[in-house]
Amino acid sequence: MPHTLVLGVGNLLMSDDGVGVHAVQRLEKRALPPGVEVLDGGTCGLDLLQFFESVERLIVLDAANVGRAPGEIVRLTGDDVPAFLAMKVSPHEINLPELLFSAKLSGIYPREVVVLGVQPETIETGVELSAPVAAQVDALIERVMAEIGT
Amino acid sequence: MRAVEDALGIKIPTNARLIRNIIETIQYIQDHVVHFYALHALDWVDITSALEADPKATSALAQSISDWPKSSADYFAGVQAKLKAFVETGQLGPFANAYWGHPAYKLPPEANLMAAAHYLEALTWQREVIRAHAILGAKNPHLQTYLVGGMSIPVDPNSQAAINADKIAQLLSLFAQAKEFVEKVYLPDVLAVAPFYLEYAGLGEGLGNFMSYGDLPLKDDFDANSPTDLFLPRGVILNRDLSKVLPLDPAKITEYVTHSWFKYDDEKAGLHPSQGTTVPNYTGPKPPYEFLEVEDKYSWLKAPRYGDQAMEVGPLARMLIAYVSGHERVKYWVDAVLTALNQPATVLFSTLGRTAARCVETLVLAEQLAPWTNELAANIAAGDLRIHENVHWDPSTWPAEAMGWGWTEAPRGALGHWIHIKDGKILNYQAIVPSTWNGSPRDAKGVAGAYEAALVGMEVADPNQPLEILRTIHSFDPCMACAVHVLDPNGKEITRVIVKE
Numbered sequence A: 001m002p003h004t005l006v007l008g009v010g011n012l013l014m015s016d017d018g019v020g021v022h023a024v025q026r027l028e029k030r031a032l033p034p035g036v037e038v039l040d041g042g043t044c045g046l047d048l049l050q051f052f053e054s055v056e057r058l059i060v061l062d063a064a065n066v067g068r069a070p071g072e073i074v075r076l077t078g079d080d081v082p083a084f085l086a087m088k089v090s091p092h093e094i095n096l097p098e099l100l101f102s103a104k105l106s107g108i109y110p111r112e113v114v115v116l117g118v119q120p121e122t123i124e125t126g127v128e129l130s131a132p133v134a135a136q137v138d139a140l141i142e143r144v145m146a147e148i149g150t
Numbered sequence B: 001m002r003a004v005e006d007a008l009g010i011k012i013p014t015n016a017r018l019i020r021n022i023i024e025t026i027q028y029i030q031d032h033v034v035h036f037y038a039l040h041a042l043d044w045v046d047i048t049s050a051l052e053a054d055p056k057a058t059s060a061l062a063q064s065i066s067d068w069p070k071s072s073a074d075y076f077a078g079v080q081a082k083l084k085a086f087v088e089t090g091q092l093g094p095f096a097n098a099y100w101g102h103p104a105y106k107l108p109p110e111a112n113l114m115a116a117a118h119y120l121e122a123l124t125w126q127r128e129v130i131r132a133h134a135i136l137g138a139k140n141p142h143l144q145t146y147l148v149g150g151m152s153i154p155v156d157p158n159s160q161a162a163i164n165a166d167k168i169a170q171l172l173s174l175f176a177q178a179k180e181f182v183e184k185v186y187l188p189d190v191l192a193v194a195p196f197y198l199e200y201a202g203l204g205e206g207l208g209n210f211m212s213y214g215d216l217p218l219k220d221d222f223d224a225n226s227p228t229d230l231f232l233p234r235g236v237i238l239n240r241d242l243s244k245v246l247p248l249d250p251a252k253i254t255e256y257v258t259h260s261w262f263k264y265d266d267e268k269a270g271l272h273p274s275q276g277t278t279v280p281n282y283t284g285p286k287p288p289y290e291f292l293e294v295e296d297k298y299s300w301l302k303a304p305r306y307g308d309q310a311m312e313v314g315p316l317a318r319m320l321i322a323y324v325s326g327h328e329r330v331k332y333w334v335d336a337v338l339t340a341l342n343q344p345a346t347v348l349f350s351t352l353g354r355t356a357a358r359c360v361e362t363l364v365l366a367e368q369l370a371p372w373t374n375e376l377a378a379n380i381a382a383g384d385l386r387i388h389e390n391v392h393w394d395p396s397t398w399p400a401e402a403m404g405w406g407w408t409e410a411p412r413g414a415l416g417h418w419i420h421i422k423d424g425k426i427l428n429y430q431a432i433v434p435s436t437w438n439g440s441p442r443d444a445k446g447v448a449g450a451y452e453a454a455l456v457g458m459e460v461a462d463p464n465q466p467l468e469i470l471r472t473i474h475s476f477d478p479c480m481a482c483a484v485h486v487l488d489p490n491g492k493e494i495t496r497v498i499v500k501e
Helices: A015-027 A045-051 A096-105 A137-147 B002-008 B014-044 B047-052 B055-065 B073-088 B093-097 B109-129 B131-137 B165-201 B315-324 B328-341 B351-381 B434-438 B450-455 B467-475
Strands: A004-009 A036-042 A057-063 A073-077 A112-118 B210-212 B215-217 B230-232 B235-237 B253-256 B303-306 B401-410 B413-422 B425-432
Touching (some): A004 A015, A004 A045, A015 A036, A073 A137, A112 A137, B014 B109, B014 B215, B014 B351, B014 B467, B047 B109, B055 B073, B109 B165, B131 B165, B165 B351, B210 B315, B210 B413, B253 B425, B315 B413, B413 B434, B434 B450
Parallel strands (some): A004 A036
Antiparallel strands (some): B253 B303, B413 B425
């Protein structure tokens, strides 16, 4: 089993933005094959780079605004995974594309990167997921289990 | 945590005080360096221009400002090749999102290449330095070692899982790396970039009122009002008066909601946070909207005031208060930076002053990591293994009612939490975070907060690319969108800044 990191990112206080974190919190309770690590990355931004070293396969769970129906899951791989640097107001805005861009620049971009993104319905302040997104968390976890071959 | 400790009268043990100071200091250093390289440097450094640089001339430039070893022509040629490769594969699509090529970028290509190389080095450096948090904090990235009364990490010279001689040695090695990078890369870069942008030493001045709660206690039984008991001293400076630091009276802190989407019984009056309420009352237009009426309520931030005056908080406030309080190392580094740039102390009231103050603070704090770690080691070696005060752990020991104020200086400035405990439960809890002070909307009298005051009268060359505004707002290190991280695969615009006359 290649060294795999399942990383959930997002803000639990901004409703559907936290879907990736909700999912990894549940994944942490599942039995996973050796070599698979699960990490709640929250809103840590560049602090997460330290966890990329020696990771061969990275599976990221995040909210993704892709113009689909709320709760729909999209899978991005290869060049479709966004990795770029954007002008931003605050370093707390360091987001997934910038984190991945920084990993590329640092030469620690994992060999395989898969993003499982969930279309949010709302990213307003709130600790609960919207109904359509909450209904997809189990499906998201099963997609991760399929990715890691269990 | 400190709010509860204050309410219950808990004094934490020496080891806990030292470990908290060390964790907080490493947090400051990492945060400031990442802010500079990953956010603020891009306001001044044009990465695309770095591709035009001559690596030999870049090497000569780097060696003229620092003896940092990564400075050969081959090294810079390698960095340049790496950047070029990114451009050629189209992965710099990212850079299209920034304002590259804007006429307000003034560095020569070689300075841009040097800064770009240091940006890459900072990415690797911060990954190393933050390991200290894993050593002291039990778990990364969300530290789990803090608890009311002290820390949870065990101190035991004979246990591998505890803080022991091995871990102290690892910490000292990391801290030596941290200090070297700050002194040989971060400071020289600030001093190399600043002369090209000296107009920003006269821009973005802001309020001229500064406040620090102070932090990093140097004694277990400290007096927070003594400038020698807190490494970062407490106090207030009003109206740019650098002749004295006024004592801070926490009773003078209030918050207004006149222009905030919250409801008070009396919307013209301020409330002390111990009596504060948080009742949301959104009265704005349904999003998405083009603009907000600033005569009405227009912000989710309350307007905190000290003695009814708006205050700036953050590294500039802390360094000015320390400087005027006679802090030896702050004075040394502030004077060194001013001398190197050939500028008087009054330039500190500016966009560039904030950027310089953040660097000075990083230098001063980086010097403390090793001595404080050695102090911790010596205290443990002397047989003191206490890490937690557990006399007040059981709620049955608490008074029926208690109120507390937890204060600290976060990297971005004064952070306060107010708690009211009744019958073992939280009756009221209020927090004022640093960006609420700096980003405050207007108060009942219409007085603006620090960001707004700093932008008054600023000329913007191209309203579609308001780089001048970003430079000034970034100099405060805002925590604005703290934080929405929805992934947009196309890098689409999410926030737009519209400048109104």
